[in-house]
Amino acid sequence: MANKDRNKRSVRKARAEERARVEAAQAASVTPEQKAALEKRAAKDAKLAAKQEAKAEKKDTKPGFFRRIGNYLGDVRSEMRRVVWPSKDELRTYSVAIVAMLIVFGVVIWLVDSGIVAALVGFTGLRG
CATH class of the missing domain: 4.10.220 (Light-harvesting Protein)
Known part of the structure; x- marks a missing residue:
C-alpha cells in the first residue's frame, strides 16, 4: 500500500476520533432528541469508516501500468527537488x-x- 493511501487513512481515522471526542463532550449537555441524532450520526460515521477500511484493504492489488509510471515520475520529481546542486x-x-x-x-x-x-x-x- 502506498504511503499516500496510508496517510489518508490515518488522517480520516484521526478526524473520526476527534469528532467522536467532541461529540462525547457535547453529549454531556444535550437533550435526549439531540443525543439520539448524535448516536445516529456516529453509527453512520462508523459504517462509512468500515466501508472505507474495506475499500482500502481491497486496493492491495498491484496498480496498473500507467499508475506505476505516474508514481515513478512523481517520485523522480520529488527526489530532484531534494538534490543539492x-x-x-x-x-x-x-x-x-x-x-x-x-x-x-x-x-x-x-x-x-x-x-x-x-x-x-x-x-x-x-x-x-
Whole structure:
C-alpha cells in the first residue's frame, strides 16, 4: 500500500476520533432528541469508516501500468527537488579533478600496456 493511501487513512481515522471526542463532550449537555441524532450520526460515521477500511484493504492489488509510471515520475520529481546542486566554483573544481584523474589513469594504462607489449616482444621475439 502506498504511503499516500496510508496517510489518508490515518488522517480520516484521526478526524473520526476527534469528532467522536467532541461529540462525547457535547453529549454531556444535550437533550435526549439531540443525543439520539448524535448516536445516529456516529453509527453512520462508523459504517462509512468500515466501508472505507474495506475499500482500502481491497486496493492491495498491484496498480496498473500507467499508475506505476505516474508514481515513478512523481517520485523522480520529488527526489530532484531534494538534490543539492553544486555551485559554479564547485563544479569547476570537480571537473578539473576528473580531467586530471583521467589523464593520470590514461598514462598509467599506457605504461602498463607498453610494458606488457615489451615483455611479450622480448619473450617471443615476434618483432624483429
